[in-house]
Amino acid sequence: MVSVYTHIKPFQKRAIDFFRSCLGEIGKEGQIRSVLDELFRKQAFFKELLASFGPALTDEQRVYIEGLAADVETSLDTVLIEQAMLQSILLALNPCLACKGHGEFYTHTGQSEGYYSKCETCGGDGVAKSAEEVMT
Incomplete structure (x- = not known):
């Protein structure tokens, strides 16, 4: 298929x-x-x-x-x-396009400060949602 x-x-x-x-x-x-x-x-x-x-x-x-x-x-x-x-x-x-497969984003809040947040598109695993379809 x-x-x-x-x-x-x-x-x-x-x-x-x-x-x-x-x-x-x-x-x-x-x-x-x-x-x-x-x-x-x-x-x-x-x-x-x-x-x-x-x-x-x-x-x-x-x-x-x-x-x-x-x-x-x-x-x-x-x-x-x-x-x-x-x-x-x-x-x-089959990486997530939004986070490029990393599963998280780094957001700069200052010159040397920032924080990580989970990618909402892939749920934090770095894999596009169609990956489950790929493996079946």
Whole structure:
């Protein structure tokens, strides 16, 4: 699904669409055929397998299954880190125009005095409101 952003440059829009598709490939827990859901299912399977049949397995079999479970844990950690990074990139690519992504304004009241105030447009997070749409 291609989105139209009037405040974003064409290359920036392409970058948002690219990272959005990468995030879509990872998916969410509970989403059918998503990488993340499949890893959570494998993790639950290996935990249940070891809990149910662990004592009946030989040492070699248990070590092998624990190795497979460790590989799933590592893959899951990697995917969760990648998901968080992609979400942060998407947020960074869609800054608030009013505060230029800072989330606050500095107002000078004197020569060396001033105060910070929260940006009302973005609510202080520095991200344009359409960013939530970008991440879905």
